[in-house]
Amino acid sequence: MPTAIDKTVGSKKRKSPKESGVPSSKRRAVAENESTESMARIQQLEDQISESRKHYNNIATLISMLSTDGPGTNPDLAAAVSLCRVFSRLIAGGNLTEPNHAAENEKIVVAWLKERCREYQKILASIMRESDTSSQITALTLSMRLLNERAIHIPGDDTQEWTSGLFRTIFEAVVEARDGQALQSEFLRKFVKPYEDVTYYTFLQVADYAATARSTEILETLVTLLSACDSVPSPEHDFEKFYIKTSKQNKKLLSFNSHKKRAQDAWLAVLQNNLSQPLRKNLLRVMVHHIEPWFTRPELLMDFLTDSYNVGGATSLLALSGLFYLIQEKNLDYPQFYPKLYSLLDADLLHSKHRSRFFRLLNTFLASTHLPATLVASFIKRLSRLALNAPPAAIVTIVPFIYNLFKEHPSCTFMLHRVIRDEEFKAELEAEGMDDPFDPAEPDPDHTGAIDSSLWEIESLQSHYHPNVASIARIISEQFTKQRYNIEDFLDYTYQGMLQTELGTGEKPLKRIPVVEYQIPKRIFTDRLLQEDGGLDTVPGSLVRALWDFS
Structure with a gap:
């Protein structure tokens, strides 16, 4: 027979260890114990997936453990690493590839695994966008490892993974990451600079991504990525360093002209976007050394440089280098060059921080003895x-x-x-x-x-x-x-x-102390009394006192 429930006992709130007065050392021990149990649970689920296909539902369990508070926030990195190992083994074993004459139930399993893999990839992208720096970098490493496995083991055109597949997701997450400076630096240092296929497809993604109007902050990130790729290959360069081994079979990745073409398209897409004035100045500063060497057709920069030259002020000064390069090396016809250069000579120029740069260029422009x-x-x-x-x-x-x-x-x-x-x-x-x-x-x-x-x-x-x-x-x-x-x-x-x-603090010593006052007054701010003919008369203490009004 059911007994009556004591409401006073059942309604008590369960206290946390902190609220119940448990010392901090014991709380840490409890937290470490819970972490150990969680890792053991994750390892058990992973091992079961490797043992039998009947445990594939563990994948969904691991995905749910990856982020309990929503995508990208407070991720369980142990679950993320475990899932990466799980999907890497499944991809390498061909379990995400549908056989030619597969049964209906086999197709359902493959479709389900593909869907879980896409879900996992989206969560990794969300972590890169919204999580803390350490989690962002871990998610980037796992995503690139997954990209490697997919490109090698999934049959078909492996360039699809680079152009419209997983790499596009990775690239967009890196660019749009919140507080993603460290993530972007890691992406450049660990993947873009060392591997020529990653560099090539990064140029491709920048060109597609910048074809749409973007915010100034995003454009600054794109410029940072492109400016870091400043080592222009020579025509004799041997392309050997690839992140994915199968990239060696792609003839475009072995072509010097193809690499320059991709970089040229990427820079053009950025230059034609909605640039702010400070960003335009930054681009003009690196134009000659970082941008123009990538262009197989430097004349494509003509519109950007002439528009910048017509802006006036410091922007025009910065555009001079690139414009003169096109005039001198590419025979650009700019008939109003010297009248425009003459108009830049104003009072602001001599107070500008770009004054030295302008005089260097002006010295070059007026050096020709054929000028009238x-x-x-x-x-x-x-x-x-x-x-x-x-x-x-x-x-x-x-x-x-x-x-x-x-x-x-x-x-x-x-x-x-x-x-x-x-x-x-x-x-x-x-x-x-x-x-x-x-x-x-x-x-x-x-x-x-x-x-x-x-x-x-x-x-x-x-x-x-x-x-x-x-x-x-x-x-x-x-x-x-x-x-x-x-x-x-x-x-x-x-x-x-x-x-x-x-003043003598430099190389030339001061020969004589300069005279500031030839007559030193006894008072400055107060009047003094002058006795004349037995009476007192008030005399201003200083000219400064007479000029100032202290009322």
């Missing part, structure tokens, strides 16, 4: 005018640069010394002066009238407050006995370095 004198004179005059408001570190670069231009283009030296034979006109100039014929608002450097002007700006800099600037500005007034200056010696000057030198 009117064009070179416009650049000289524009730089001279900008030097009036430039920081000292920029002026010490501009003056030697102008000196070199005069040595390379002697026809412009009329700007330095122009002989006036008409005495009446000479007297009029000395009495009234004249307007500068240079037109700073003219956008075309061939029509600015700079060749008829002079470099009065550089002469005025000979009275500059900074002694180094005043000293270097005098080279324009002296005889041109030096062949040319090495412009690299002046590009890395900074205002801080020049100031430290003058």
Whole structure:
């Protein structure tokens, strides 16, 4: 006969070891014991699957143990590793391949195993996207091992696993992973860089993935992956390092041109996507050394570079290198190159962190002796005018640069010394002066009238407050006995370095302490009393006190 239930006893909540006052050492022992029991349970289920097909339902049990809180969160990595071993043995044994004349029940088993394998692969991808760093890297390793087994043992076109199968899932999970910097670094270090087939199909996946508009964060990840693959193979390169042995049978993976074509398509897809301005600048910085070497047809970069060149500012400066490469090496026709280059010379340029890079390129662009004198004179005059408001570190670069231009283009030296034979006109100039014929608002450097002007700006800099600037500005007034200056010696000057030198903390010691005040006041912020004719009068303590209002 059933007895009455004591509700007070049955309703008591079971306390956890922590709540019941169990010491932490005992809690750790309990946790370790539970972990040991879980691993033993997992190993038992795995062994049963290997022994008999009647235990295939253990696969579903292991999958359920893999993530109890939902896909990708708090995964049981022991179950994940066990499942990888299980499916690797099943794939190698042909259990995931349907025989030609299989019975109906055999087809059902194979279909069920395939479905469980796809479920396992999705969970691994979810772990890579959402879990912690250690779990992400473990899931990546297991997924790539599974890819290897599938590509080798499942008959058919093994490239399908790379193009639209498991590798695409792995790639997308790596790119879209939350806090996935460590995962992406592991993917590059362990798989992409060492193995040429992984590199090839990574290029292929980037091209397909970037064909759709992506967020800036995703595009930055793609650029990181592509930039890491900076070792362009030579035509004589032997492709031997493959992650999957059967890749050696694919002729495309043994072709130098095929590898460059895939890399070219990947970079083009990224360049044609919705790039932010900072990302565009980063791409322009690596254009010559990391991007252009992969292109079999560098002229495909023309639209991206010309669009970047027309943006203006620092973006245009960064686009100069790649654009000049196309003009010089690939015969790109860009008729407005020098007018656009002339427009980049503004006050912001001399304060830009890319100033040194621009002067290096400008030195190359104006080196040709076939340039018209009117064009070179416009650049000289524009730089001279900008030097009036430039920081000292920029002026010490501009003056030697102008000196070199005069040595390379002697026809412009009329700007330095122009002989006036008409005495009446000479007297009029000395009495009234004249307007500068240079037109700073003219956008075309061939029509600015700079060749008829002079470099009065550089002469005025000979009275500059900074002694180094005043000293270097005098080279324009002296005889041109030096062949040319090495412009690299002046590009890395900074205002801080020049100031430290003058203060004695640099190479040049301070000869004399500069005088700041010739009369030291007794008071600064308070008024002082002056006694005159037996009375007291209030006198401001300092000019600073008179100027400031402390009310």
